[in-house]
Amino acid sequence: MQFKVPQNVQMEDKIVGPLTLKHMIILAVGGAVGYVVYIALARTYFWEVWLPPVAVVGVITVLFAFVKIYNVTFSRFILLFIQFIMLPRKRIWIKKSGDVFLQEVLIKQPTEAEHKSIQKSEQTKETVKKLKDISTKLDKYHSGNPNKHDE
Numbered sequence: 001m002q003f004k005v006p007q008n009v010q011m012e013d014k015i016v017g018p019l020t021l022k023h024m025i026i027l028a029v030g031g032a033v034g035y036v037v038y039i040a041l042a043r044t045y046f047w048e049v050w051l052p053p054v055a056v057v058g059v060i061t062v063l064f065a066f067v068k069i070y071n072v073t074f075s076r077f078i079l080l081f082i083q084f085i086m087l088p089r090k091r092i093w094i095k096k097s098g099d100v101f102l103q104e105v106l107i108k109q110p111t112e113a114e115h116k117s118i119q120k121s122e123q124t125k126e127t128v129k130k131l132k133d134i135s136t137k138l139d140k141y142h143s144g145n146p147n148k149h150d151e
Helices: 021-042 047-066 074-086 100-105 112-143
Strands: 014-016
Touching: 014 021, 021 047, 047 074
Parallel strands: none
Antiparallel strands: none
8 A cells, every 4th residue: 555655744734725824814813903903993083094003914914924034934033033132142151051141040059058958869869779779689689599699
């Protein structure tokens, strides 16, 4: 029995013409927001007032749905731009350190109580290791002949 193997699994499935499900959802949400703005403003104002906000919502919707910058979607591009603004530009290499941003912002030195608990847990690990070693020796002793020791 032969099966068809998909050749391009990275490409999104087309639902209606060239539109994918993602495009349709973005267009539906943008269209709904534009329609709400239109309904809110068109009742009391002329088209000169409601047309610019509706057009802005429409342009933003089209940007998020179809525009790619350097083969990256517009929404991902905006998130990467925000990350670029937030992270430091200058990085300093420190020997035996992780990410500089994480080290400066997220990682803190342990307090004295935390340091004692770490030492205590290390001692507990050593004790558990010794107990396991003794139990394996006893298991070997009891599984075989009690007159022969396995050391």
